[in-house]
Amino acid sequence: MWKRNEDAAPATHRFHGIAKTQLPQVREHMSSGIQLWEPGPVPSGLLAALRKSKQPLILTHIYPDGDALGSAVSMHRTLQQLGARPRTFLTHPVPAKLSFIDHDSVAELLDGEPSSKQLDAAREADLIIVVDTSTRDRLGHMKSAIELSDAPRVCIDHHLDGDMDFFSEIWCEPGSPSTGNLVLEVIEALECELLSTTAESLFVAIATDTGWFRYSNSGSVAYRYAAKLVELGVDPEPIFQRIFQSFSMQRTLLLGDLLAALESREGNKIVFSVLSEPMRRHRGVDLEDLDGFVDSLGQVGGSEIVILVVEVGAGRYKVSLRSRGEFSVHTIAAHFDGGGHAKAAGCRLEGTEEQILSRLLAECRKTLGVGGAA
Amino acid sequence: MWKRNEDAAPATHRFHGIAKTQLPQVREHMSSGIQLWEPGPVPSGLLAALRKSKQPLILTHIYPDGDALGSAVSMHRTLQQLGARPRTFLTHPVPAKLSFIDHDSVAELLDGEPSSKQLDAAREADLIIVVDTSTRDRLGHMKSAIELSDAPRVCIDHHLDGDMDFFSEIWCEPGSPSTGNLVLEVIEALECELLSTTAESLFVAIATDTGWFRYSNSGSVAYRYAAKLVELGVDPEPIFQRIFQSFSMQRTLLLGDLLAALESREGNKIVFSVLSEPMRRHRGVDLEDLDGFVDSLGQVGGSEIVILVVEVGAGRYKVSLRSRGEFSVHTIAAHFDGGGHAKAAGCRLEGTEEQILSRLLAECRKTLGVGGAA
Known part of the structure; x- marks a missing residue:
């Protein structure tokens, strides 16, 4: 089990579980074998920023996958439930077989470089939320667009590499099987009702990033969250068929x-x-x-x-x-x-x-x- | 959710959750769609019989699969831990890719008809334990062998069809994703330490009977038990490779x-x-x-x-x-x-x-x- 540095806790609320100086050791530790990982508390600064925002802009990495899209649209819906008017931009299309998890088509696909209209949206946002990457280069052409914005940037991610200083609040858990289960933690911490659409989107986020509960990164957490989402009404079988058995x-x-x-x-x-x-x-x-x-x-x-x-x-x-x-x-x-x-x-x-x-x-x-x- | 007939509880301890007269309705109900199912208490008569037995004989269905073998060897080891001298007979070999879950090769493969030596073992047994089938015809040539025995017969199963009267104690849960998770309940109720080998055998039992957590029969239960077993040290990835990605x-x-x-x-x-x-x-x-x-x-x-x-x-x-x-x-x-x-x-x-x-x-x-x- 990967142990957090409990002593360093007060200094690490921005980098939950990882003090910046610890990151190299954590990287080495995480890549050396299977680690049973447990989610920690959601950073309070992140929650406060999410609660306060009225016009958030949600972004994820280039060539978004199931975890990227599932996390982004789940965050979008949650902030809508809290009364905000969020926008979610994708720099590239999602594989067609995964697009169903954006049930209400809230994500806007950018066509090449962002237009002035989209640049305006980035400038007008009062909060930039990046999910499933903490590397600014993985934002593609949205990188420069959000650099032009004065809005604070927050991040929820589970990758090893990241630009920690780029964000004012970050919850990065390299031991987590997906970003989707971290978003679920955030939704629960925000005491927001979990919609059935969001439950399905997050199930796909977890299922795809673990190769359908196959990879050792699943830990016990992926199974535990899947149980919770199935309990809420997600049906795994049609999802599996849709993603893995619907080829031409x-x-x-x-x-x-x-x-x-x-x-x-x-x-x-x-x-x-x-x-x-x-x-x-x-x-x-x-x-x-x-x-x-x-x-x-x-x-x-x-x-x-x-x-x-x-x-x-x-x-x-x-x-x-x-x-x-x-x-x-x-x-x-x-x-x-x-x-x-x-x-x-x-x-x-x-x-x-x-x-x-x-x-x-x-x-x-x-x-x-x-x-x-x- | 499939509701048990709580009023009928005292009369149904032999048919846990299912009064014999209810079985047709339950069958219809179970086959009509997805039911979220929760395990109930293990019948006390079953536990008492398992605790008492010194020379149990464990059987399962013909052409055993992962759930049959995993459940049988897990029961075998558990009774060994309790001080008994169990024997486990298989009427047919298990697919080679699944044989690893019998870590200590406790299951004895019968060669065609049972020999007199094996018939003696059936006669000498003080308890017959059948797992993963409650249909006597699915015992193959062991059916007549155990009919010759005076020992009481108990059963743990999750199939819809069964010969309820054939057993003195039976725990049959058609809503359960596998027999393996029921065996895990039994082990916990017996307050027996869960060996790491048994954790792996039961994980395979659950994973194979749900098509690796794909079928709707998984419910939330399969994921929840998988989480528990991974927590105990089971690593899903090499198991997946062994079962689904080790072809010639x-x-x-x-x-x-x-x-x-x-x-x-x-x-x-x-x-x-x-x-x-x-x-x-x-x-x-x-x-x-x-x-x-x-x-x-x-x-x-x-x-x-x-x-x-x-x-x-x-x-x-x-x-x-x-x-x-x-x-x-x-x-x-x-x-x-x-x-x-x-x-x-x-x-x-x-x-x-x-x-x-x-x-x-x-x-x-x-x-x-x-x-x-x-």
């Missing part, structure tokens, strides 16, 4: 092609498949619809590293990497100027299919500490 | 073939794929390794009925049916003398591939209430 016929056929072409090396430790342009065109599937393919490849027992190579143009390839064990695929991606996390990373490569596979496999073997020729 | 390379390639050959009718409402003998032989996959294939086919959005047809011999086909919506596939299977549940059923058909597909599709159309030719 063409995408399913293409996944078949990809699985049937799966290859492995080093006694299945490395598993990979290449999705060529002709394969994709034959099935008529857009590049945007390949989300989740790499995870489907990782069903081979004993596989440590899973690679999906997608041809995105002549001699250009997008590579997705997954680690199913202890090895970090971030190292592999970083070697090719890519990025990501230990468990999920990606990069782009140019060359012939043979060339890039040979380079990728060599780097994977290095990571696994195994030798041998391609 | 060959099985994965064959799944690819099957998905790439997927067909649909009635605007994707019916989705089906045929696995021929040559396809299966080409990949070198045994018939036993096709478990879960039909569920993988059900990832097409809008599909209502999912069919997997597997050629099992010359002109002989095994058909697996799944419902993703409101329609019962049991009706379809029953039409062909098969069986199962509303959501999952199966049957066997003979003829040419074309003949059996035409018969199946006609029956599916009837169920869906749509017309048109094949």
